[in-house]
Amino acid sequence: MKTNVRLCHLLLRRRFCTKSAPKVKTRMGKQMGAWQICQYGGNEELTQTTAARAPSIQKPTDLLIEIHAASVNPIDTLMRGGYGKTMLNMLRQGLWNQAGGTEFPLILGRDFSGVVMETGKDVTRYKPGDEVWGAIAAQRQGTHAQYCIVGQSEISHKPKSLSHVEAASLPYVAVTTWTALCQVGGLTQKNAQNQRVLIHGGSGGLGTFAIQLMKAWGAEVTTTCSTDAVGLVQSLGADVVIDYKTQDVQSELQRISGFDVILDPIGGKIPTFSTDLLKSWRNSKYVTLVTPVLSNTDKFGIPLGLFTSATSFGTNIIKGISNGRSYRWALFIPNGNALGQIAKLVDDGKIEPVIDKVFTFDQLPDAFQKVEGKHGRGKTVISIKDS
Numbered sequence: 001m002k003t004n005v006r007l008c009h010l011l012l013r014r015r016f017c018t019k020s021a022p023k024v025k026t027r028m029g030k031q032m033g034a035w036q037i038c039q040y041g042g043n044e045e046l047t048q049t050t051a052a053r054a055p056s057i058q059k060p061t062d063l064l065i066e067i068h069a070a071s072v073n074p075i076d077t078l079m080r081g082g083y084g085k086t087m088l089n090m091l092r093q094g095l096w097n098q099a100g101g102t103e104f105p106l107i108l109g110r111d112f113s114g115v116v117m118e119t120g121k122d123v124t125r126y127k128p129g130d131e132v133w134g135a136i137a138a139q140r141q142g143t144h145a146q147y148c149i150v151g152q153s154e155i156s157h158k159p160k161s162l163s164h165v166e167a168a169s170l171p172y173v174a175v176t177t178w179t180a181l182c183q184v185g186g187l188t189q190k191n192a193q194n195q196r197v198l199i200h201g202g203s204g205g206l207g208t209f210a211i212q213l214m215k216a217w218g219a220e221v222t223t224t225c226s227t228d229a230v231g232l233v234q235s236l237g238a239d240v241v242i243d244y245k246t247q248d249v250q251s252e253l254q255r256i257s258g259f260d261v262i263l264d265p266i267g268g269k270i271p272t273f274s275t276d277l278l279k280s281w282r283n284s285k286y287v288t289l290v291t292p293v294l295s296n297t298d299k300f301g302i303p304l305g306l307f308t309s310a311t312s313f314g315t316n317i318i319k320g321i322s323n324g325r326s327y328r329w330a331l332f333i334p335n336g337n338a339l340g341q342i343a344k345l346v347d348d349g350k351i352e353p354v355i356d357k358v359f360t361f362d363q364l365p366d367a368f369q370k371v372e373g374k375h376g377r378g379k380t381v382i383s384i385k386d387s
């Protein structure tokens, strides 16, 4: 399987890697190609246009990026349907720097690999022509477009060893994993050695990255996935694999329990038995990426939605405290610094992109449909500049 994954990368590299030096050019018009929505709904709301409003630099620390490739994440399909709109509208009030504070038209897409076109006057680390990658702040217009605006703290130089298509598969899942396992879970390159880490959903975009990061740092990794993905997660280094289609995940995990950190990007029944799998009184942590904050605020409004979420958070925290185990939430937070460290791990050959399928820009709705199918093996990527 490892051979297959590597072969797939070689083929992708041959097809999508541009060898010529990036050309720096100035945008002449104020319009750009993009996919956008003008109201929430299904895939039929995605509209391709060549006349989207092109973004421009608003803050001295902003950069204008020409996007070569972007990925599609589950959050894009959810946001297309209106998920998170209440929190997002709150964030946009006074903060929206690209589209005049309006909700629509909305461009989706959370990460990219591309080239710096222009820099604000306080940008010190990048210059026009630099190849960069990033995962952008929630309130920004998205990356399923020819151009986007980013802050310099949201990006880093992209790994030199990857094409733009390969690079675009990583930033959103990599930064989210970093927040969850490192900032919230407390794992670092120095302390991860021999820590017992359980990663649910090892075959997805997030799981395939998380397994590799933990193995690069010397942790012992247990993961869950379905039968057809067992070979893939083993090829990424997983030490113990539990097949949720043929095995009883709960009892198998109870049998080998005593984890230091558990990462849960799946939710469902998993939180009901997960804290019991942690070591007691050893600073162990269950970190879930599935929180009720956005659905509660969409349903009840901000004050009641936050109160309801805090109640569920508080109840779980208290349960954990009584037996020396922590229950924590993690949410994506932009982190260019983390991306810089991840780029080095990639260039050192410690982490490889795992790409399920690459779509052209014109095929973006098909890419959304694939991600909505919920059984990706690695990432779905859109080639924008080269398609």
Ligand SMILES: COC1=C(O)C(=O)C(C)=C(C/C=C(\C)CC/C=C(\C)CC/C=C(\C)CC/C=C(\C)CC/C=C(\C)CC/C=C(\C)CC/C=C(\C)CC/C=C(\C)CC/C=C(\C)CCC=C(C)C)C1=O
Pocket: 074, 075, 078, 083, 084, 085, 087, 088, 137, 138, 289, 290, 291, 293, 294, 305, 306, 307, 309, 310, 311, 312, 313, 314, 315, 317, 318, 331, 332
């Ligand atoms: C699909 O994938 C994704 C998701 O699913 C996602 O959810 C997300 C977010 C992403 C990432 C998405 C993006 C990057 C793009 C879209 C982004 C947005 C739409 C908006 C982003 C903005 C946010 C997510 C803001 C998030 C806001 C917060 C994190 C703050 C809200 C936090 C809380 C409500 C929790 C509050 C916690 C505290 C205040 C800490 C202190 C509180 C306590 C300890 C508990 C308080 C206790 C009580 C109230 C009492 C309750 C206690 C009891 C009942 C105990 C009783 C006990 C016994 C009886 C034993 C994505 O990709």
Ligand SMILES: NC(=O)C1=CN([C@@H]2O[C@H](COP(=O)(O)OP(=O)(O)OC[C@H]3O[C@@H](n4cnc5c(N)ncnc54)[C@H](O)[C@@H]3O)[C@@H](O)[C@H]2O)C=CC1
Pocket: 073, 074, 173, 176, 200, 201, 202, 203, 204, 205, 206, 207, 224, 225, 226, 244, 265, 266, 289, 290, 291, 330, 331, 332, 371, 374, 375, 376, 377, 378, 379
């Ligand atoms: N809170 C946050 O800020 C963020 C949360 N997330 C959460 O992480 C989830 C996963 O993200 P991605 O990996 O990008 O999605 P993905 O769709 O690429 O991967 C999900 C994987 O889980 C597998 N799976 C489904 N049910 C399973 C089960 N019961 N046990 C084990 N594996 C199972 C699927 O086959 C798929 O391979 C998102 O749906 C979202 O809920 C992701 C990013 C940010």
